[in-house]
Amino acid sequence: MVAGAQAFRLEIPVHDHRLSNGLRVIVSPDHSAPLVTVAVYYGVGMRVEPPGRTGFAHLFEHLMFQGSGQMGKHEVAYLVEQNGGMLNGSTSLDFTNYFEVLPAPALELALWIEAERMRGPSITQAELDNQRDVVKSEIRLNVLNQPYGGFPWLPMSERAFRNWHNAHNGYGDMADLDAAALPDVERFFVDYYSPSNAVLVVVGDCEPARALELATRAFETIPPRPVPPPADLSEPPREAELRATYHDPRANRPALAISYHTPPRGSRAFDGLALLDHVLLQGDDSRLHQELVRRHAFSSSVDGGINFLGNAFNARTPLLWTSSLVHDPHVAADAILDAFDGVLEEVRVAPLDEATFARALVKARSAYYDTITGFFYPSLGRADLLASFALFDDDPRLINAVPARFDALTPELVHETAREVLAPRNRTVLELEPGLPKNGHRE
Amino acid sequence: MTTPHPPASRLPGFALPRIERLKLDNGLRAVLVESGSVPKADVRLVLDIGDAQESLDETWLSRLVAEYLREGSATRDSDAYAQAVAALGGDLAVDSDDDTTTLRGRVLSEHAPAFVRLLAELVRTPRFPPGDLPRLRSDLERRLALAQVQPHMLALERFRAALYGDHPYGRVFPRPGLIGRFTTDAARAFYEAHGGAARATLYVAGRFDERAVGAAVAEAFDGWPAGADSTVRPPQPRHERAVHLVDRAQSEQSTIYMGLPVPAAGHEDWIPLWVANALLGGSFISRILLNLREDKGYSYSPFGFISTRRRDANWMQIADVTTEVTGASLVEIFREIDRLRAEAPPTAELEGIQRYVTGTYLTRFATPAGISEQLASLDLQGLDASYAEATVERANAVTPEEVRSVVERCLRPEEMAIVVVGDASRVAGQIEPFGRVSA
Numbered sequence: 001m002v003a004g005a006q007a008f009r010l011e012i013p014v015h016d017h018r019l020s021n022g023l024r025v026i027v028s029p030d031h032s033a034p035l036v037t038v039a040v041y042y043g044v045g046m047r048v049e050p051p052g053r054t055g056f057a058h059l060f061e062h063l064m065f066q067g068s069g070q071m072g073k074h075e076v077a078y079l080v081e082q083n084g085g086m087l088n089g090s091t092s093l094d095f096t097n098y099f100e101v102l103p104a105p106a107l108e109l110a111l112w113i114e115a116e117r118m119r120g121p122s123i124t125q126a127e128l129d130n131q132r133d134v135v136k137s138e139i140r141l142n143v144l145n146q147p148y149g150g151f152p153w154l155p156m157s158e159r160a161f162r163n164w165h166n167a168h169n170g171y172g173d174m175a176d177l178d179a180a181a182l183p184d185v186e187r188f189f190v191d192y193y194s195p196s197n198a199v200l201v202v203v204g205d206c207e208p209a210r211a212l213e214l215a216t217r218a219f220e221t222i223p224p225r226p227v228p229p230p231a232d233l234s235e236p237p238r239e240a241e242l243r244a245t246y247h248d249p250r251a252n253r254p255a256l257a258i259s260y261h262t263p264p265r266g267s268r269a270f271d272g273l274a275l276l277d278h279v280l281l282q283g284d285d286s287r288l289h290q291e292l293v294r295r296h297a298f299s300s301s302v303d304g305g306i307n308f309l310g311n312a313f314n315a316r317t318p319l320l321w322t323s324s325l326v327h328d329p330h331v332a333a334d335a336i337l338d339a340f341d342g343v344l345e346e347v348r349v350a351p352l353d354e355a356t357f358a359r360a361l362v363k364a365r366s367a368y369y370d371t372i373t374g375f376f377y378p379s380l381g382r383a384d385l386l387a388s389f390a391l392f393d394d395d396p397r398l399i400n401a402v403p404a405r406f407d408a409l410t411p412e413l414v415h416e417t418a419r420e421v422l423a424p425r426n427r428t429v430l431e432l433e434p435g436l437p438k439n440g441h442r443e
Numbered sequence: 444m445t446t447p448h449p450p451a452s453r454l455p456g457f458a459l460p461r462i463e464r465l466k467l468d469n470g471l472r473a474v475l476v477e478s479g480s481v482p483k484a485d486v487r488l489v490l491d492i493g494d495a496q497e498s499l500d501e502t503w504l505s506r507l508v509a510e511y512l513r514e515g516s517a518t519r520d521s522d523a524y525a526q527a528v529a530a531l532g533g534d535l536a537v538d539s540d541d542d543t544t545t546l547r548g549r550v551l552s553e554h555a556p557a558f559v560r561l562l563a564e565l566v567r568t569p570r571f572p573p574g575d576l577p578r579l580r581s582d583l584e585r586r587l588a589l590a591q592v593q594p595h596m597l598a599l600e601r602f603r604a605a606l607y608g609d610h611p612y613g614r615v616f617p618r619p620g621l622i623g624r625f626t627t628d629a630a631r632a633f634y635e636a637h638g639g640a641a642r643a644t645l646y647v648a649g650r651f652d653e654r655a656v657g658a659a660v661a662e663a664f665d666g667w668p669a670g671a672d673s674t675v676r677p678p679q680p681r682h683e684r685a686v687h688l689v690d691r692a693q694s695e696q697s698t699i700y701m702g703l704p705v706p707a708a709g710h711e712d713w714i715p716l717w718v719a720n721a722l723l724g725g726s727f728i729s730r731i732l733l734n735l736r737e738d739k740g741y742s743y744s745p746f747g748f749i750s751t752r753r754r755d756a757n758w759m760q761i762a763d764v765t766t767e768v769t770g771a772s773l774v775e776i777f778r779e780i781d782r783l784r785a786e787a788p789p790t791a792e793l794e795g796i797q798r799y800v801t802g803t804y805l806t807r808f809a810t811p812a813g814i815s816e817q818l819a820s821l822d823l824q825g826l827d828a829s830y831a832e833a834t835v836e837r838a839n840a841v842t843p844e845e846v847r848s849v850v851e852r853c854l855r856p857e858e859m860a861i862v863v864v865g866d867a868s869r870v871a872g873q874i875e876p877f878g879r880v881s882a
Binding site for chain 1: 447448449451452453454455478479480481482483510513521522525526528529530531532533534535549550551552553575577578581582585586588589591592593594650693694695696698726727728733736737738740741742743744763764765794795796798799801802803805806808809810811812813
């Protein structure tokens with residue numbers, strides 16, 4: 001007797017509270033390992049940056065390891081690692097997170113650390129200068145010194161979007177990073193790092209009541225501040241396909257990326273596009289893989305999905321659904337585009353057949369479970385989804401609603417999405433050409 | 444550190460998860476571990492097929508085999524096979540490395556037995572369709588071309604060549620033109636020479652019906668021939684100072700790979716060296732990171748680690764540094780090595796590092812994927828799973844003087860290879876003080 005699907009259901013426990021200073025506290029126990037993951041998500045990311053301040057949200061994230069509250073430079077790293085844990089932070093489009101994974105008995109310590117961080121940075125000019133150098137080194141490593149560095153994320157966002165907040169380089173221009181000064185640091189903290197603009201998530205081997213009690217004790221004395229209204233991310237309507245070329249002096253093979261603007265977060269059409277992603281792009285059975293890789297041999301893989309910096313669930317919209325591949329120089333981009341269009345045309349002409357649709361639902365559910373599991377840091381995937389549904393939809397319990405949202409789709413609804421979203425006027429086609437442009441200037 | 448944070452707490456003890464082991468008459472082993480809370484099973488079949496078995500003229504042939512293993516079975520072509528896997532919620536990944544080829548899929552829990560059967564079908568009757576050879580070869584050619592412009596791959600190639608010479612571990616790239624000469628017959632012959640049940644282990648971790656998976660293993664792999672004995676040549680890595688400069692014009696920074704061979708897992712020095720590395724360069728509170736990154740701002744991610752293959756290991760320190768301070772970075776790295784060779788670390792510093800390595804060791808066994816990786820790694824080294832428990836115990840017992848002496852014994856600067864990938868016109872003069880530079 002083989003256990004069926006019913007034996008393996010997933011219902012993630014969600015204990016959702018708000019402290020008097022506006023900090024949202026979400027506790028989700030999981031006793032499968034003797035660890036606890038503590039993550040604080042602030043509702044501020046790269047997209048809030050104004051012109052002249054590109055890369056500042058990320059630089060600020062680095063500064064939050066230099067000293068805050070009663071903690072000195074790098075003390076957060078000592079406290080976590082010397083207690084058997086690991087830590088990191090990241091800056092994304094619409095959030096910045098700080099997290100640690102520790103043996104379960106260190107929960108109180110982890111909460112103390114994040115509360116001290118929330119009390120504000122206390123850094124010197126030397127520490128700012130040091131982390132400015134470190135961030136520049138990071139950008140050289142991941143973008144400037146790396147073939148295809150930042151592709152397609154940075155050049156595609158700059159071209160596909162019209163609204164500055166969506167389009168600008170979130171890693172930052174070196175000149176903007178050079179201009180960052182201590183008063184900017186203080187201002188950014190005051191504006192965006194209020195407890196009322198943050199979500200604290202505790203996942204792992206803990207008792208919810210005890211975790212909430214410890215969190216309340218650690219955080220409730222931090223005063224809230226008014227938070228500026230969110231940046232307007234709206235894009236003007238798109239009337240025609242956009243094509244652009246980008247030169248990468250370190251690349252040695254051409255590449256092609258095709259991006260479509262997503263429908264609004266939470267809409268039926270957004271879910272439809274997320275399902276189409278599984279039909280078209282994810283996995284060896286996907287239609288683009290079958291057509292571009294196996295049939296035409298343009299490349300060994302077609303990569304992509306929704307959201308360059310995460311997944312379909314952990315950012316606001318607008319986002320882009322992108323397919324990209326590196327190909328050989330003797331193949332014209334137009335030949336690839338023709339084959340690509342053939343695949344997309346099929347799902348725009350008629351609804352999916354039942355077998356394909358059913359398989360896509362299984363893939364979507366399975367991939368969502370992987371998102372919950374996360375990758376390197378245990379339980380961070382779960383914490384990330386809980387924080388994202390809290391920040392962007394005001395309801396962390398939506399973490400349990402995703403499979404049902406996919407199951408509520410029909411071939412007809414998905415067909416409607418394909419016709420609307422996958423229209424050529426809704427897309428940007430970006431060709432990467434290796435080497436410098438003809439006029440010899442780097443872009 | 445004088446701030447009034449909550450006191451350090453006792454770390455929970457390390458305990459291996461419950462491991463169910465099966466062995467079939469043909470030698471196939473299976474390792475089943477129920478773990479985690481998400482209804483998925485991480486299923487991976489590790490085959491004893493890797494670079495280590497390649498002759499010079501077969502460099503990357505194991506990668507062609509790995510590509511061919513995504514092309515379906517005798518009864519299912521690649522499309523049908525991919526669809527069958529996808530219908531279980533999986534996606535087959537096939538990766539080959541120095542020693543092994545791993546076929547991996549993460550499927551919905553209820554489909555774990557069915558995926559085990561699909562894997563067995565694939566490895567017992569791989570399709571090797573000749574018509575796909577030109578495409579797979581051009582994919583490998585493209586991968587090679589793309590790898591050869593990545594600074595880290597260029598550094599690794601030179602570093603491995605410096606340590607391992609003409610051993611397969613020393614060959615990161617095939618020579619030009621070689622891939623174009625690979626044939627389907629050669630790929631199949633290589634697979635058949637090195638494949639087989641006695642050289643395969645299946646790892647299943649996550650949530651699944653253990654009895655049903657065990658039954659699927661016994662049924663689906665029964666009768667698969669054991670295969671030939673493994674005949675790999677152990678490497679004899681070089682211990683000598685060598686300085687290599689790989690010119691990459693107009694590099695934005697210099698990529699440093701440096702290190703030397705060290706005793707492999709299981710050797711009495713292994714665990715003390717593992718602890719010492721975490722203190723020296725292998726943690727966010729390590730001396731080299733604090734120096735290069737937090738003090739000097741030379742580098743974003745300097746990192747020290749011990750890279751392992753089958754009963755082989757080398758210590759490495761990696762850093763991408765600002766071009767102008769390439770030489771200065773090497774000076775600082777050697778300064779930290781020399782300091783640890785000369786002086787035992789303060790007890791408090793070592794205790795913090797011991798808590799770091801033993802506490803984070805728990806996290807390696809906290810997820811299904813982590814458990815399978817750890818158990819597969821112990822198996823590759825020929826070590827019993829109980830070595831994991833011994834690792835934690837031994838790490839906690841290491842003394843400051845043991846750290847100093849293991850670094851003195853194992854991390855000898857005069858035996859280290861140094862590779863720098865960068866703009867030679869700006870870097871060459873900076874690295875001359877470290878030895879005769881080979882271009």
